Amino acid sequence: MRQPSHLSGTLLAILLFASSAAMAQSKPLKVFILAGQSNMEGHAKIETFDYIGDDPATLPLLKQMRGTDGQPTVCDHVWISYFTGVGDSNGEGFGKLTAGYGSRQKPSETGGKIGPEFTFGLTLDRQFSEPVLIVKTAWGGKSLHTDFRPPSAGPYVLSDWQKENYPKQEGHGIPKDFEKWKTDKIQETGVYYRLMIEHVKRVLADPKRVCPAYDPAAGYEIAGFVWLQGWNDMVDSHAYPHPKQGQAAPRFASYSDCLSHFIRDVRRDLAAPNMPVVIGVMGVGGAKAGSDIVSFREAMAAPASLPEFQGNVVAVPTAPFWSEELGAIDDKHGKVRQMGYYLDSKHKDHANADGQMTDAEKREFLKKFEADLISPAEVALWKRGASNAGYHYLGCAKTFALMGQAFAEAHLAIMQPPKERVTEAALVFDRFQIVKLMNEKLTALRREMHHELTDK
Numbered sequence: 001m002r003q004p005s006h007l008s009g010t011l012l013a014i015l016l017f018a019s020s021a022a023m024a025q026s027k028p029l030k031v032f033i034l035a036g037q038s039n040m041e042g043h044a045k046i047e048t049f050d051y052i053g054d055d056p057a058t059l060p061l062l063k064q065m066r067g068t069d070g071q072p073t074v075c076d077h078v079w080i081s082y083f084t085g086v087g088d089s090n091g092e093g094f095g096k097l098t099a100g101y102g103s104r105q106k107p108s109e110t111g112g113k114i115g116p117e118f119t120f121g122l123t124l125d126r127q128f129s130e131p132v133l134i135v136k137t138a139w140g141g142k143s144l145h146t147d148f149r150p151p152s153a154g155p156y157v158l159s160d161w162q163k164e165n166y167p168k169q170e171g172h173g174i175p176k177d178f179e180k181w182k183t184d185k186i187q188e189t190g191v192y193y194r195l196m197i198e199h200v201k202r203v204l205a206d207p208k209r210v211c212p213a214y215d216p217a218a219g220y221e222i223a224g225f226v227w228l229q230g231w232n233d234m235v236d237s238h239a240y241p242h243p244k245q246g247q248a249a250p251r252f253a254s255y256s257d258c259l260s261h262f263i264r265d266v267r268r269d270l271a272a273p274n275m276p277v278v279i280g281v282m283g284v285g286g287a288k289a290g291s292d293i294v295s296f297r298e299a300m301a302a303p304a305s306l307p308e309f310q311g312n313v314v315a316v317p318t319a320p321f322w323s324e325e326l327g328a329i330d331d332k333h334g335k336v337r338q339m340g341y342y343l344d345s346k347h348k349d350h351a352n353a354d355g356q357m358t359d360a361e362k363r364e365f366l367k368k369f370e371a372d373l374i375s376p377a378e379v380a381l382w383k384r385g386a387s388n389a390g391y392h393y394l395g396c397a398k399t400f401a402l403m404g405q406a407f408a409e410a411h412l413a414i415m416q417p418p419k420e421r422v423t424e425a426a427l428v429f430d431r432f433q434i435v436k437l438m439n440e441k442l443t444a445l446r447r448e449m450h451h452e453l454t455d456k
Contacts, residue, residue: 005279015293015341029207029220030349032405033168034117035148035196035271036229036280039083039139042102042115043392044400049099051385052398059235061401064122065099072099078121079211080134082107083199088197094210097134103402113387116228117279119404127412131213133220135203139194143232145239146185146259147192150265153258156189163243163283174239198267222272224411228318228403234296251292252299260303263313278407279304279341281314284391286322314410318393321402325387325396327422329378336370 034040049072052062076319078097084107085091091107102113107426117136124132146156158166165171173424174180204222207214214220223369233240233255240252250256259279267275279301285293301315342350343362351365374382388395 002266021116026215026218028218029211029214030124030128030132030208030223031204031220032120032124032134032298033200033224033225033266034115034134034136034138034228035225036138036227037142038103038138038234038392039225039231039282040115040136040138040226040228040280041104041398042113042117043388043395044102044114044397046099046114046397047114048381048385048387048395048397052401054384056404058398061119061143064126065119065401067246070174072118073122074098075121075125076131077128077213078125078132078134080117080121080211081134081199082117082136082138082271083195084136086140090278092199094413097125101136103140113388113395116226116404119227119285119401119402120408123405123408124411130218131211132213133203133207133214135200137192137199139192142192142229143236143239144255144262145236146189148196148229148230148262149190149258150193151190152265153261156185157242159239159254162238176263178398183362189443193265193373197238197266200270206379218308222275223415224276225266226278226280226407226411227262228407230282230296230300231284234282234292243321250295250299255296255299256302258305262307263303263309274312276310276311276411278410278414279406280318280403281315281319283320283322284393285317286319286327287431288324289319311333312414314414316403316406316410318399318403320407321393321399321406323385323394323399324395326382326396327390329374329382330390330394332374332378335373336388339369340366341386351361351441376452396451 002201021382040072047060049065052058052065057452058079059174075097079095080097080101081092081094082104083090083092084104086105089107090230093108093110097118099114099118100112101117102111102115104111104113115136115138117134121134139147147171149156166174166181168174169176169178204220207220208216233252233359241250243249263277266277267273279300282293283289283297289297297319299315301317302311303309304315306313339350340362341347343352343357343365346352346355352362357365385396385398386394387397393399
C-alpha cells in the first residue's frame with residue numbers, strides 16, 4: 001500500500017514556489033500626485049457621461065468608465081486620497097478610485113463629478129500589475145503667483161504696474177489699504193503649496209491607511225506628478241500686466257519662472273529628484289482661444305523646454321479636448337447674458353433704450369431672444385454634454401476623460417519601458433496566475449490523497 005507521506009513535502013514545495021514567485025512579482029506601490037485649482041478638482045457631472053459615447057472615437061473610453069451594470073467603474077487596483085475644501089474647511093476623501101472624486105462641497109463625500117483623476121487612474125490600472133495610489137490636492141480659485149508659490153521663488157514681488165498704482169490706493173481692483181494688503185500677501189503666500197506637500201507626506205507616512213494593497217516590504221515609488229492650474233493667474237492683469245509698447249518680455253514670463261521653481265521644489269521636498277512631471281496646459285476656449293490665453297499656454301509649457309527638465313517634464317496641451325460644438329453653444333449663452341445686460345443698462349442701441357420695459361417684459365424678451373438664437377437640438381446637446389461654465393471646460397466629462405487619459409499616457413511615455421508594464425500577452429506569473437496555479441495543484445493533491453485514503 002502506498003503511503004501519502006510525500007504529499008506534505010510536495011505541498012510545501014508548491015507553497016514555497018508560490019511564495020517566492022509572489023515575492024519576485026511584488027513591486028513598489030506606484031504613487032502619482034495630482035495638484036492644481038478648480039479644473040484639477042473637476043466640474044464634470046457624471047450625468048454627462050453619455051455624451052462621451054456619441055463619438056465613436058471615445059466610445060471605448062466610456063466603456064472603461066462604466067461597468068456592465070451601467071454604473072461608474074470602481075478600480076480594483078487604484079486607490080485615491082483627495083485633499084480639498086472650501087475656505088478653511090479642508091479635509092480628505094479616500095478609497096478605491098471611481099467617479100465622484102471631482103469637485104466636492106464636503107471633502108469626504110462624493111460630489112457627483114469627475115476631474116482628470118478618473119481616467120488617469122483607469123489608464124494606469126490597465127498598464128501596471130502593482131497597485132497605484134493617487135494623491136490629489138486641489139482647491140478652486142488658487143494662483144501660482146501667491147497661493148501655490150514655491151519656497152525657492154521667494155516672496156511675492158509686485159509687478160511694475162502694481163508698484164506704480166497700488167500706493168495710490170484708488171482704482172478698480174486696487175487695495176484701499178496697501179499696507180494691510182502687503183501684510184495679508186505675506187501670510188497668504190505659499191499656503192497651498194505647503195498644504196499640498198504636507199498632505200502628500202501624511203499619506204506616504206502610512207500608505208496602507210488609504211491603500212490596503214500596499215506592501216511595506218516592497219515600499220513605494222513616487223512615479224509622477226500632474227499640474228493642472230492657471231486660470232487665476234491668466235486673468236490677473238495686475239500681477240501680469242500687459243507689456244508696454246517696446247517691452248520684449250512675454251506677459252506671463254514670471255509664471256514660467258515660478259512654475260520652474262515649483263517643479264524643483266516639489267522634487268526636493270518629496271525627495272524625488274527625477275520625478276516625472278506632466279504640465280496640463282490650459283485649453284479653455286479650444287482652437288478659438290484669444291491671444292491672452294494663447295500667450296498663457298506658451299508660458300505654461302515653457303518649463304518643459306528647459307535643458308534641466310529634458311526627458312522628465314512634459315507639457316500636454318488640453319485645448320484639443322475642448323468640445324467645439326458645446327463651446328459654440330456657450331458663446332450663444334454669452335450673447336443672451338450680454339443682451340440681459342443691455343436691457344438692464346438701457347443701452348441706446350438695443351431694446352429698452354428708453355427704460356420703459358418692466359422686469360416681466362425684459363424676461364419675456366430674453367426668453368424669445370434665446371429661443372431664436374439657440375435651437376431645441378442645441379438645448380438638448382448642451383444638457384447632454386455640458387454641466388458648467390467655460391472656465392471649467394464646460395463641465396464636459398468627455399473633455400476631462402480625454403485629459404486624464406492623456407496625462408497618464410504622457411507618464412507612461414516618460415517611464416522606463418516594457419519591463420515596468422504588463423500586457424495581456426505577457427508570460428509572467430502575476431498574482432492571479434499564481435493563485436490559479438496553486439488552486440490547480442492543491443486540487444490535484446486533494447484528489448490524490450482521497451484516492452490513497454480510499455485505497456487504505
